Amino acid sequence: MNDLMKTLLAQEEELQFDSFTNEDALQLGNIVVQHAKDVIGKGIAIHIENDEHPLYTHYMAGTSKDNIYWVNTKKNVVNHFGHSSLYVGEMFRDQGTTFPESSGLPLSEYQGEGGSFPIIVRGQGKVGTITVSGLTGEEDHQAAVDGIRKFLAK
Template identity: 75%
Template sequence: MNEIMSKLLSQEEELQFASFTNEDALQLGLLIVEIAKAEFEKGIAVHIENDEHPLFTHYMKGTSQGNRYWIHTKKNVVNHYGNSSLYVGEMFKDKGTTFKESSDLPESDYQGEGGSFPITVRGQGKVGTVTVTGLTGEEDHYLAVEGIRKYLSRK
């Protein structure tokens, strides 16, 4: 396991909720949009869902139909592997290959690119996903993580 993977797993361990409600999803989504507006000049799309259904979706100005594809494919990676989509992509790189070459999953439904992060409740496990798209995979990941970090610090 490389240094990047260790850091990403540390984030997943650190950024866990005591509980996660529909109201948490709304407030987290709005916070991520606020951070994106303050720190980036480009629009993003944010999608938050529990393991049952969508709870928050917002497409900022400048997003497109393509953002739907990236939300779908990145969150599917988190749901399949249980880790952030950036971690999964790094996991394949660490093995000397790529997600595309070696995952045996269809590109139409899975992409090992950064931007989707598991929503985890301590003692319960993964209960959903937060997905950001519109920037680089690393920037999308940063927005998801920074949003969760700031949200948890307010609670």
């Protein structure tokens, strides 16, 4: 396991919620939108769902229908593997291969690119996902992480 993978697992351990409600999803999504406006300076797509249905979706100016594909394929990776989509992509790279070459999953539905992060409730496990699209995979991942950090700090 390389250093990036260790860092990503540490983020999943650190960024856990005591509970996660529909209202929390609304607040978290709005925090990420504001972060994109204030810090990133570029429009992104933000999608939050629990393990049953969508709770928050916003496509800022500058996004396109292509972001729908990326949101869904990255979110599906988190739901399949239980870890951030950046971690999963890095896991394959650490093994000397790539997600497309070795995952055995259809790329029409799964992409091991950064941007989707598990919503984890302490004592309960993964209860949903937050997914960002519109930047590089690493930047999408960081936007999700920064949003969760800001939410948990309040």
